[in-house]
Amino acid sequence: MSYPMTQIGGRAFNPSHGGGGDTEAEYDRLRGAAREKIGERQSLSAQSQNAYKRGDGAAAHDLSQRAKRVAEEADNFNKQASDYIFRANNAHAKSDEIDLHGQYVEEAEDLVRKRIETEKSRHATHLHVIVGKGNHSVNHIQKIKPAVENICREMGLAYKTEANEGRMYVDLTGNQDMPDYAPEPGQGYHRPDYQGGHQQQHGGGQYHRPPQQTQEEQLVEAGIKKCISCCIIM
Template identity: 50%
Template sequence: MAANSYQMQSMGAKPFNHSSSSDAEAEYDRLRDLARQEAGKRSSCFDKAHNAYSSGDGAAAHQLSEEGKQHAAKMDQYNKQASDYIFRQNNALGRVADDTIDLHGQFVEEGEEILEQRIRYAQQNGQTHLHVIVGKGNHSVNHIQKIKPKVEQVCQELGLQYATEENAGRMYINLQGGPATMPPQNAYQPGGQHGGFHNQPQGQQQGGYQQGGGYPGQQQQQQGGYQQGNQQNNGQNDELEKLAMKLLPRIMKKLDGCCTVM
């Protein structure tokens, strides 16, 4: 994911969907705060780089631009750590059923990536449906749901039928392509196997999560995404950098506030 993809806002949402310890909340807030600090340093470097470029000091502009990229990479790294941490907390063994995924505490882009990976993994393992906890938006600015519209978009792009459950903070997705007709309430139990994963390895946690790294695919997302994005940034040539210097102020204004937490 590109370094500019996450624009930090004040945290107006409740990240945990369960009773959590103060230590857990503090750790999540610490990681998000570190990401916000790096975002501020990144923006400062890019602003200074633009000013240096405008004044004809190309060497200083290049140096400041590289510093900005480093702060952007650290911002992505802290955000990925926070995303992985909150996912482990909310989808730990016993907290969700094996046919359920909880996206509380994720930025919209993070939730989208996790959901797409989870759907692919579920389909490959014969799961017929998926319950997605998206939140009601009670803790969001203006009480507007942030994750749900993105989940709907993902389903539409994948050709999957979905429905809002009686609990407005949950969605039901038919992974087989048919109508989103939910099974009877007592047809599935937390931790049960109805419509979920069959013949799972014993070490696998519910909701497709594996202890120590997330469900298959998420660990690569969390650990490999930072390195890949950093290599792509370093591969930009000087001409693109000069163009970015000219366009950067307008781009940053458009990006400000684009990402919100659920």
């Protein structure tokens, strides 16, 4: 697997956590080892192609196999880096939050898909996804955020950028009416309740759904339908 060399910001460790010098150094070591292996794989692949052009099939095959093994080593280093920085950045995350700092695009996609599926299986209502603002990306273009947005669209989930532009709010209920205001991580799901037919607002956001019928209204409606049915039969 080849991961695009695109990650959130200039630092892999979320700066909002403070410190992180040792964490950043270990992360850089693992990513550096992966880059070295990728360079080695490219060199072996080029040698394999040259051997094939010379008509030396045996050498070409041997070099190709070596390139594959080195590619696996590169993937392993990248996997270690991804897991390592994910644990560091999410050690103190809220239960409804996931931090993607330090992840390459494909890594972030895998993490978000798995997390969404897990949360939906738990009947969770939402998820806050830290995608970064792209301040340190090439031309300040966000790469992680569009990838997460695509995943949400594929899964039919509503989402919005929060007041903190480096974070997204993803609704896991299937409701497409997003609130104007998303709650902070750990504050729960801000969806209005209906009491006596009046909408209760939470946090400034509004979800729209029809008011629930009272038990008395349901009984009256059922009686009317039964009466109509009897009249039709007669």
